[in-house]
Amino acid sequence: MKFHRRLSFLLVLLGLAPLLRYTTANAASYEFTTVDVPNAIATFVEGINDHGQVVGAYIDEAGASHGFIYSDGEVATIDVPDSVGTIVFGINNQERLVGSYVSDGQHGFDYKESRKRPFKPVNVPFTTEVILTRPNDVNNHGLIVGEYLDNPLSNEQHGFLADHGEFISIDVPHALVTSASGINDSGKIVGFFEDAPGLHGFLRENDAFTTLDVSFDGGFSTVALGINNSDQIVGIYQTSTGTHGFIYEDGRYTRFDVPGALDTIATGINRHGDIAGFYQDALGTHGFIAEKIQKPAKGSKLVASLDVS
Numbered sequence: 001m002k003f004h005r006r007l008s009f010l011l012v013l014l015g016l017a018p019l020l021r022y023t024t025a026n027a028a029s030y031e032f033t034t035v036d037v038p039n040a041i042a043t044f045v046e047g048i049n050d051h052g053q054v055v056g057a058y059i060d061e062a063g064a065s066h067g068f069i070y071s072d073g074e075v076a077t078i079d080v081p082d083s084v085g086t087i088v089f090g091i092n093n094q095e096r097l098v099g100s101y102v103s104d105g106q107h108g109f110d111y112k113e114s115r116k117r118p119f120k121p122v123n124v125p126f127t128t129e130v131i132l133t134r135p136n137d138v139n140n141h142g143l144i145v146g147e148y149l150d151n152p153l154s155n156e157q158h159g160f161l162a163d164h165g166e167f168i169s170i171d172v173p174h175a176l177v178t179s180a181s182g183i184n185d186s187g188k189i190v191g192f193f194e195d196a197p198g199l200h201g202f203l204r205e206n207d208a209f210t211t212l213d214v215s216f217d218g219g220f221s222t223v224a225l226g227i228n229n230s231d232q233i234v235g236i237y238q239t240s241t242g243t244h245g246f247i248y249e250d251g252r253y254t255r256f257d258v259p260g261a262l263d264t265i266a267t268g269i270n271r272h273g274d275i276a277g278f279y280q281d282a283l284g285t286h287g288f289i290a291e292k293i294q295k296p297a298k299g300s301k302l303v304a305s306l307d308v309s
Contacts (some may be wrong), residue, residue, distance in 0.1 A: 031277070032258060035287035037068060037075050045070070045287030046099075047090040047137065048268040050277035055097055056278070056287055057087035067099055070287075080109055080119055089146075090137035090268075098122065098135035098144055106114070108135040108146060124148040124160055124167055135162070136284075137182045137226070137268075145170075145180035145189055159191055172202055174207050180204075181235075182226040182268070190224035190233055199223060201235055214246055214253045224248070226268035234266040234275055245277060258288055 037043045040058035049052045053071040055078075060066060067078035067088035070152030079086045080101035088099035088111075097111040106120030123133045128150040135146035144162040159170030159180030172179045175193035182190045189204040191214075201212030213222045214237045221238040233248040234256070245256035245266030257264045261279035268276045273292035278285055 029293045030290040031293055033289045033291070035070055035289060037287075042285040043287045044087075044278045044285065045276045045289070046088065046278075048270050048274060048289070049091045049093050049095075050270045050272065052270070052272075052274060052289065052291075053091055053095065054268075054276045054287065054289060055088040055091045055099075057099075067097075069095075069097065078111060087133060092138050092140045093140075094140065096138055096142070098138045099148070100134040106132045106134065108133040108144075110135070110138070110144065111252050113153060122146075122162065124150075126150065126167070126169070133160075136180065139183045139185050139187075141185060143183055143187065145183045145191070147242075148190075159189075161189065169203065181224060182233075184227045184229050184231070185232075186229065187194040188227055188231065190227045190235070192223040192235075201233075203227075203233065212248060216253065216255060219244075222246075225266065226267045228273075229271050230273075231268050232273065234269045234277075235266050245275070247275070256290075258290075 035043055035045055037058040039061065042059040043250050045054045052108055053069060055069050057065050057067050065087055066083040067086040069076050069078060078088055078097065083101040083103050085102040086099065088097050090098045100106055100108055110120040111118050122135050122144060124130045128152045130148050132149040135144050138144045142164060145159065147157055147159050149157055155252040157177045157179060159178045161168050161170060161180065170180050170192035171204060173216040175195050177194035180189050180190065180191040190201065192199055192201050201222040203210040203212060212224050218239045219237045222235065224233050224235040226234045234245060236243050243263040243265060245264040247256050248253040252308040256266055256275065258279040261281050263280040264277065266275050275290040278287045
Protein backbone atom coordinates (compact mmCIF):
# COMPACT_ATOMS: atom_id res chain seq x y z
CA MET A 1 0.00 0.00 0.00
CA LYS A 2 1.34 3.43 -0.87
CA PHE A 3 1.14 6.54 1.29
CA HIS A 4 -1.43 9.07 0.22
CA ARG A 5 -0.04 12.25 -1.30
CA ARG A 6 -2.53 14.50 -3.08
CA LEU A 7 0.11 16.05 -5.32
CA SER A 8 1.70 13.62 -7.72
CA PHE A 9 4.95 15.49 -8.13
CA LEU A 10 5.62 15.11 -4.39
CA LEU A 11 5.62 11.36 -4.94
CA VAL A 12 8.45 11.42 -7.49
CA LEU A 13 10.80 8.55 -6.68
CA LEU A 14 13.70 10.60 -6.90
CA GLY A 15 26.79 3.39 2.07
CA LEU A 16 26.92 7.39 1.59
CA ALA A 17 27.72 8.96 -1.73
CA PRO A 18 30.76 11.22 -2.19
CA LEU A 19 30.53 14.71 -0.76
CA LEU A 20 29.51 17.43 -3.21
CA ARG A 21 30.30 21.11 -2.76
CA TYR A 22 29.38 24.25 -4.60
CA THR A 23 29.72 27.96 -4.00
CA THR A 24 28.16 31.06 -5.46
CA ALA A 25 29.39 34.62 -5.76
CA ASN A 26 26.52 36.30 -3.90
CA ALA A 27 24.83 33.55 -1.96
CA ALA A 28 25.67 31.16 0.85
CA SER A 29 27.80 28.07 0.19
CA TYR A 30 26.70 24.56 1.04
CA GLU A 31 28.47 21.30 1.63
CA PHE A 32 26.24 18.49 0.40
CA THR A 33 26.08 15.00 1.86
CA THR A 34 24.04 12.40 0.01
CA VAL A 35 22.18 10.00 2.31
CA ASP A 36 21.38 6.55 0.94
CA VAL A 37 20.11 3.91 3.35
CA PRO A 38 22.07 0.69 2.67
CA ASN A 39 20.25 -1.76 0.38
CA ALA A 40 17.37 0.66 -0.18
CA ILE A 41 16.07 1.34 -3.68
CA ALA A 42 15.08 4.92 -2.75
CA THR A 43 15.77 7.21 0.22
CA PHE A 44 13.71 10.27 1.19
CA VAL A 45 14.82 12.79 3.83
CA GLU A 46 11.82 14.69 5.20
CA GLY A 47 13.00 16.67 8.25
CA ILE A 48 16.02 18.03 10.13
CA ASN A 49 16.59 19.35 13.66
CA ASP A 50 19.15 21.81 15.04
CA HIS A 51 21.57 18.99 15.85
CA GLY A 52 21.73 17.96 12.19
CA GLN A 53 19.77 14.74 12.72
CA VAL A 54 17.48 13.92 9.82
CA VAL A 55 14.47 11.66 9.39
CA GLY A 56 12.58 10.24 6.48
CA ALA A 57 11.77 6.96 4.80
CA TYR A 58 13.33 4.40 2.53
CA ILE A 59 11.93 1.81 0.16
CA ASP A 60 13.35 -1.68 0.49
CA GLU A 61 13.89 -4.20 -2.28
CA ALA A 62 10.40 -5.65 -1.69
CA GLY A 63 8.81 -2.21 -2.15
CA ALA A 64 7.94 -1.66 1.52
CA SER A 65 8.37 1.73 3.22
CA HIS A 66 10.30 2.12 6.47
CA GLY A 67 10.95 5.21 8.55
CA PHE A 68 14.44 6.09 9.70
CA ILE A 69 16.53 8.53 11.71
CA TYR A 70 20.06 9.39 10.53
CA SER A 71 22.48 10.71 13.14
CA ASP A 72 26.29 10.95 13.09
CA GLY A 73 26.54 8.69 10.06
CA GLU A 74 24.33 5.97 11.55
CA VAL A 75 20.87 4.93 10.34
CA ALA A 76 18.23 3.51 12.70
CA THR A 77 15.01 2.10 11.25
CA ILE A 78 11.68 3.25 12.70
CA ASP A 79 8.72 0.91 12.06
CA VAL A 80 5.34 1.20 13.77
CA PRO A 81 4.47 -2.27 15.12
CA ASP A 82 1.99 -4.26 13.01
CA SER A 83 2.09 -1.69 10.20
CA VAL A 84 2.76 -2.38 6.54
CA GLY A 85 4.54 0.92 5.93
CA THR A 86 6.05 3.73 7.99
CA ILE A 87 7.42 7.17 7.11
CA VAL A 88 8.87 9.79 9.47
CA PHE A 89 8.22 13.42 8.49
CA GLY A 90 9.45 15.54 11.39
CA ILE A 91 11.94 15.65 14.28
CA ASN A 92 12.52 18.21 17.02
CA ASN A 93 15.57 18.88 19.19
CA GLN A 94 14.42 16.38 21.83
CA GLU A 95 14.44 13.60 19.20
CA ARG A 96 10.67 13.44 19.18
CA LEU A 97 9.50 12.12 15.83
CA VAL A 98 6.19 12.38 14.02
CA GLY A 99 5.01 10.59 10.93
CA SER A 100 2.51 8.28 9.37
CA TYR A 101 1.90 4.57 9.02
CA VAL A 102 -0.42 2.24 7.15
CA SER A 103 -2.39 -0.57 8.77
CA ASP A 104 -6.16 -0.56 8.30
CA GLY A 105 -5.79 2.96 6.93
CA GLN A 106 -3.27 5.76 7.17
CA HIS A 107 -2.70 7.08 10.69
CA GLY A 108 -0.33 9.43 12.44
CA PHE A 109 2.14 8.68 15.19
CA ASP A 110 4.25 10.53 17.75
CA TYR A 111 7.45 8.67 18.72
CA LYS A 112 10.02 9.16 21.46
CA GLU A 113 12.37 6.31 22.23
CA SER A 114 12.70 7.08 25.95
CA ARG A 115 8.97 6.69 26.66
CA LYS A 116 7.68 3.46 28.16
CA ARG A 117 5.49 3.17 25.09
CA PRO A 118 7.50 4.95 22.38
CA PHE A 119 4.66 5.21 19.85
CA LYS A 120 1.57 7.31 20.51
CA PRO A 121 -1.24 7.54 17.96
CA VAL A 122 -2.06 10.87 16.34
CA ASN A 123 -5.49 10.81 14.73
CA VAL A 124 -7.62 13.87 14.06
CA PRO A 125 -10.72 13.31 16.25
CA PHE A 126 -13.25 15.43 14.37
CA THR A 127 -16.66 13.92 13.70
CA THR A 128 -16.44 14.56 9.95
CA GLU A 129 -15.57 11.06 8.75
CA VAL A 130 -11.82 11.55 9.02
CA ILE A 131 -10.24 8.81 6.93
CA LEU A 132 -6.55 9.77 7.04
CA THR A 133 -4.22 11.65 9.39
CA ARG A 134 -0.65 12.61 8.49
CA PRO A 135 1.52 14.61 10.93
CA ASN A 136 4.23 16.50 9.05
CA ASP A 137 6.24 18.34 11.70
CA VAL A 138 6.70 18.89 15.44
CA ASN A 139 8.32 21.91 17.10
CA ASN A 140 10.32 22.06 20.33
CA HIS A 141 7.19 22.83 22.36
CA GLY A 142 5.48 19.65 21.14
CA LEU A 143 3.05 21.32 18.73
CA ILE A 144 2.30 19.13 15.71
CA VAL A 145 1.07 20.15 12.27
CA GLY A 146 -0.11 18.01 9.39
CA GLU A 147 -3.07 17.20 7.19
CA TYR A 148 -6.17 15.05 7.18
CA LEU A 149 -8.86 13.84 4.80
CA ASP A 150 -12.48 13.81 5.90
CA ASN A 151 -14.63 12.82 2.96
CA PRO A 152 -14.47 9.31 1.47
CA LEU A 153 -15.98 10.52 -1.80
CA SER A 154 -14.16 13.78 -2.51
CA ASN A 155 -11.10 13.28 -0.27
CA GLU A 156 -11.36 16.80 1.09
CA GLN A 157 -7.97 17.76 2.51
CA HIS A 158 -7.32 20.11 5.43
CA GLY A 159 -4.38 21.12 7.55
CA PHE A 160 -4.35 20.69 11.32
CA LEU A 161 -2.56 21.91 14.43
CA ALA A 162 -2.39 19.62 17.45
CA ASP A 163 -1.56 21.34 20.75
CA HIS A 164 -1.06 18.62 23.37
CA GLY A 165 -4.16 16.72 22.34
CA GLU A 166 -6.26 19.70 21.26
CA PHE A 167 -6.83 19.81 17.50
CA ILE A 168 -7.81 22.72 15.29
CA SER A 169 -8.38 22.64 11.54
CA ILE A 170 -6.34 24.87 9.24
CA ASP A 171 -7.96 25.94 6.00
CA VAL A 172 -6.79 28.74 3.75
CA PRO A 173 -9.92 30.78 2.88
CA HIS A 174 -11.53 29.73 -0.41
CA ALA A 175 -8.94 26.98 -0.97
CA LEU A 176 -9.85 23.58 -2.40
CA VAL A 177 -7.01 21.85 -0.52
CA THR A 178 -4.86 22.86 2.47
CA SER A 179 -1.86 21.11 4.03
CA ALA A 180 0.25 22.28 6.99
CA SER A 181 3.85 21.17 6.44
CA GLY A 182 6.09 22.87 8.99
CA ILE A 183 6.02 24.80 12.28
CA ASN A 184 8.67 26.76 14.19
CA ASP A 185 8.91 27.52 17.90
CA SER A 186 7.03 30.81 17.49
CA GLY A 187 4.05 28.87 16.17
CA LYS A 188 4.42 30.13 12.61
CA ILE A 189 3.13 27.50 10.18
CA VAL A 190 3.93 26.93 6.53
CA GLY A 191 2.24 24.71 3.99
CA PHE A 192 0.45 24.84 0.69
CA PHE A 193 -3.02 25.22 -0.71
CA GLU A 194 -4.74 24.64 -4.00
CA ASP A 195 -7.26 26.94 -5.65
CA ALA A 196 -8.59 27.23 -9.19
CA PRO A 197 -5.37 28.82 -10.58
CA GLY A 198 -3.09 26.18 -9.00
CA LEU A 199 -0.83 25.53 -6.03
CA HIS A 200 0.57 28.13 -3.66
CA GLY A 201 2.61 28.12 -0.50
CA PHE A 202 1.46 29.90 2.62
CA LEU A 203 2.72 31.30 5.89
CA ARG A 204 0.24 31.36 8.77
CA GLU A 205 0.98 33.76 11.62
CA ASN A 206 -1.55 34.68 14.31
CA ASP A 207 -4.38 33.18 12.23
CA ALA A 208 -3.45 35.38 9.23
CA PHE A 209 -2.32 33.80 5.94
CA THR A 210 0.34 35.15 3.58
CA THR A 211 0.49 33.55 0.14
CA LEU A 212 3.91 32.46 -1.12
CA ASP A 213 4.52 32.23 -4.88
CA VAL A 214 8.04 32.10 -6.29
CA SER A 215 8.87 34.99 -8.59
CA PHE A 216 11.22 33.18 -10.96
CA ASP A 217 10.43 33.27 -14.67
CA GLY A 218 8.62 30.08 -15.61
CA GLY A 219 8.03 29.05 -12.01
CA PHE A 220 4.67 27.74 -10.82
CA SER A 221 3.12 25.41 -8.20
CA THR A 222 4.85 26.74 -5.08
CA VAL A 223 4.82 24.45 -2.03
CA ALA A 224 6.29 25.57 1.33
CA LEU A 225 7.56 22.63 3.37
CA GLY A 226 9.74 23.84 6.25
CA ILE A 227 10.43 26.88 8.46
CA ASN A 228 13.09 27.56 11.10
CA ASN A 229 13.18 29.91 14.08
CA SER A 230 14.70 32.68 11.94
CA ASP A 231 11.61 32.48 9.70
CA GLN A 232 13.60 31.11 6.77
CA ILE A 233 11.29 28.98 4.64
CA VAL A 234 12.15 26.19 2.22
CA GLY A 235 10.05 24.32 -0.29
CA ILE A 236 9.68 23.49 -3.95
CA TYR A 237 8.27 24.83 -7.17
CA GLN A 238 7.81 23.58 -10.70
CA THR A 239 9.16 24.66 -14.07
CA SER A 240 8.94 23.06 -17.49
CA THR A 241 12.22 21.27 -16.72
CA GLY A 242 11.33 19.77 -13.36
CA THR A 243 11.10 20.39 -9.61
CA HIS A 244 13.40 22.83 -7.84
CA GLY A 245 13.96 23.85 -4.25
CA PHE A 246 13.75 27.39 -2.93
CA ILE A 247 14.70 29.40 0.13
CA TYR A 248 12.52 32.34 1.17
CA GLU A 249 13.89 34.98 3.51
CA ASP A 250 13.07 38.66 4.05
CA GLY A 251 10.75 38.76 1.05
CA ARG A 252 13.27 37.26 -1.35
CA TYR A 253 13.31 33.84 -3.05
CA THR A 254 16.53 31.98 -3.77
CA ARG A 255 16.59 28.96 -6.05
CA PHE A 256 18.16 25.90 -4.42
CA ASP A 257 19.22 22.82 -6.40
CA VAL A 258 21.43 19.87 -5.55
CA PRO A 259 24.28 19.96 -8.09
CA GLY A 260 23.65 17.51 -10.93
CA ALA A 261 20.13 16.63 -9.79
CA LEU A 262 17.17 16.27 -12.14
CA ASP A 263 14.73 17.24 -9.36
CA THR A 264 15.37 18.77 -5.94
CA ILE A 265 12.89 18.70 -3.04
CA ALA A 266 13.90 20.85 -0.05
CA THR A 267 11.86 19.66 2.92
CA GLY A 268 13.40 21.22 6.04
CA ILE A 269 15.76 23.87 7.40
CA ASN A 270 17.28 24.20 10.88
CA ARG A 271 18.47 27.20 12.87
CA HIS A 272 21.94 27.03 11.31
CA GLY A 273 20.46 27.34 7.82
CA ASP A 274 21.26 23.71 7.00
CA ILE A 275 18.77 22.28 4.52
CA ALA A 276 17.52 18.71 4.15
CA GLY A 277 15.52 16.96 1.48
CA PHE A 278 15.81 14.50 -1.36
CA TYR A 279 16.71 14.57 -5.02
CA GLN A 280 16.49 12.52 -8.16
CA ASP A 281 19.35 11.84 -10.53
CA ALA A 282 20.03 9.25 -13.22
CA LEU A 283 20.73 6.63 -10.53
CA GLY A 284 17.57 7.06 -8.47
CA THR A 285 16.30 8.91 -5.40
CA HIS A 286 18.58 10.01 -2.58
CA GLY A 287 18.32 12.02 0.60
CA PHE A 288 20.61 14.96 1.20
CA ILE A 289 21.88 17.28 3.89
CA ALA A 290 23.17 20.68 2.72
CA GLU A 291 25.32 22.15 5.49
CA LYS A 292 25.66 25.92 5.26
CA ILE A 293 29.24 27.17 5.27
CA GLN A 294 30.17 30.82 5.52
CA LYS A 295 33.33 30.74 3.43
CA PRO A 296 33.94 28.72 0.25
CA ALA A 297 36.18 25.72 0.80
CA LYS A 298 39.45 25.77 -1.10
CA GLY A 299 39.04 23.92 -4.38
CA SER A 300 35.26 23.85 -4.13
CA LYS A 301 33.38 23.58 -7.38
CA LEU A 302 31.60 26.64 -8.78
CA VAL A 303 28.43 25.29 -10.35
CA ALA A 304 26.23 28.34 -10.89
CA SER A 305 24.90 31.39 -9.15
CA LEU A 306 21.62 30.87 -7.34
CA ASP A 307 18.70 32.77 -8.81
CA VAL A 308 17.52 35.39 -6.34
CA SER A 309 14.42 37.52 -6.81
